[in-house]
Amino acid sequence: MALNNTYDGRLVLSETAVGAGAQVLLLAFLGTAIGLGPAGWLTGLAFAFATWAVLNRALLRTRPRSFGPANRVTLGRAVLVGAVTALVADSFQSSPPVSLFVGLTAVALILDGVDGKVARRTGTSTALGARFDMEVDAFLILVLSVYVSMSLGPWVLLIGLMRYGFVAAAKAMPWLNGSLPHSMGRKTVAAIQGVFLLVAASGLLPYAANFAVVAVALGSLVWSFGRDIAWLYRNREGQETTTATTTATTTATVTVPEQVTVAVTVEAAAERREAQLVSS
Numbered sequence: 001m002a003l004n005n006t007y008d009g010r011l012v013l014s015e016t017a018v019g020a021g022a023q024v025l026l027l028a029f030l031g032t033a034i035g036l037g038p039a040g041w042l043t044g045l046a047f048a049f050a051t052w053a054v055l056n057r058a059l060l061r062t063r064p065r066s067f068g069p070a071n072r073v074t075l076g077r078a079v080l081v082g083a084v085t086a087l088v089a090d091s092f093q094s095s096p097p098v099s100l101f102v103g104l105t106a107v108a109l110i111l112d113g114v115d116g117k118v119a120r121r122t123g124t125s126t127a128l129g130a131r132f133d134m135e136v137d138a139f140l141i142l143v144l145s146v147y148v149s150m151s152l153g154p155w156v157l158l159i160g161l162m163r164y165g166f167v168a169a170a171k172a173m174p175w176l177n178g179s180l181p182h183s184m185g186r187k188t189v190a191a192i193q194g195v196f197l198l199v200a201a202s203g204l205l206p207y208a209a210n211f212a213v214v215a216v217a218l219g220s221l222v223w224s225f226g227r228d229i230a231w232l233y234r235n236r237e238g239q240e241t242t243t244a245t246t247t248a249t250t251t252a253t254v255t256v257p258e259q260v261t262v263a264v265t266v267e268a269a270a271e272r273r274e275a276q277l278v279s280s
Contacts, residue, residue, distance in 0.1 A: 009060060015067040016055050019075040023048035023082045030083060034097060040090030047082040055132065062128050070119035073111055074133050080108040081140045088147045102202050108140060109194045137190070138163045144197040152200065152211055159193060159218050162225060175236035180228055189224040193217050 027044040030036045036044075055075075059067075084104050087096040115133055119125040138160075145160030170176035180186070196217035200210040 009063065012059050012064060012067050013056055015072065015075070016052050016059070019055075019079060020048050020052040022076075023051075023079045026079060026083050027086060030086065030100075034100065036086060037090045037093055039093060040086040043089035044082050044086030047085050051078050051082065058128055058132075062126075064126065064128065068119070068124040068126070068129060069122055070115045070124055071129050071132060073115035073118055074129065074136055077108050077111045077115070078132075078136050080104050080111075081136055081143070084108065084140065085143050088143050091147060091150070098203060102198065105140075105144065105194075105198050105201070109198065112137060112191075112194070137194075141193050141197065144194060144201060148197050148200045148210075148214060151207075152214055156197075156214055156218070159197065159214070159221055162221055166225060166229075176229065176232055178232045178235065180231065183228075186224050186228065189220045193221060 023044065027036065027041060027048075030044075031041065084101065087101050087104070090096060112133075115129075119129055142160030142164070145156050145158075149156040166176065196213050199205065200214050203210075205213070
């Protein structure tokens with residue numbers, strides 16, 4: 001029985017180690033190609049280590065049988081995001097080559113639409129994979145907003161920080177954790193954030209046009225978050241009722257077996273007592 005409960009995650013964890021190794025190799029390439037500075041190296045290595053550690057912890061907790069093809073795509077995208085993060089950190093001292101920065105970011109954004117399709121086609125969609133994909137997306141948007149804010153102003157940071165602010169608010173207001181209905185508008189707004197920020201980061205448009213593009217991105221994001229928060233607030237009582245029902249069901253599921261075990265034990269003891277009296 002003990003052997004059946006043993007989980008050997010070495011094969012799954014080895015894939016995250018490969019991802020971390022790929023991150024180091026990409027940083028080494030950037031260091032050779034453009035002379036990546038200490039800030040870029042330290043930031044890139046910190047990102048690689050944090051991704052490896054957090055992902056390993058999640059894998060050990062969920063214990064999947066395999067890493068999965070979709071997660072491999074997301075991991076590759078995370079490696080690209082780590083390189084973009086290193087370039088942004090290095091840009092405080094010297095601007096990175098625009099073509100390299102735009103190329104890495106563009107590939108990372110394009111792959112965002114690939115991992116979900118791979119998961120659906122291979123039947124390997126998991127909660128961990130969806131969360132991994134979401135966190136990589138959110139961090140890329142944050143990094144891009146930091147880079148664009150250096151030319152357009154700190155207000156651009158609201159784009160990257162909004163999702164993290166929402167998560168922090170949900171700690172104090174649990175009703176914000178409720179499930180939202182499907183919305184193409186939400187998906188569209190989320191998709192354009194990276195594209196609009198990349199356009200502004202490329203420097204192809206004049207300042208006024210970049211300002212307008214990023215302002216539209218922020219406005220659409222505020223609208224999307226505002227609409228979802230309003231829906232969650234209106235339906236918060238139903239969410240709380242569902243949570244309470246789930247908790248009660250879980251408690252009952254745990255309690256009933258204990259009651260049955262006690263009843264069976266008492267009945268068995270009574271039968272043994274009766275047998276002793278008959279024999280005597």
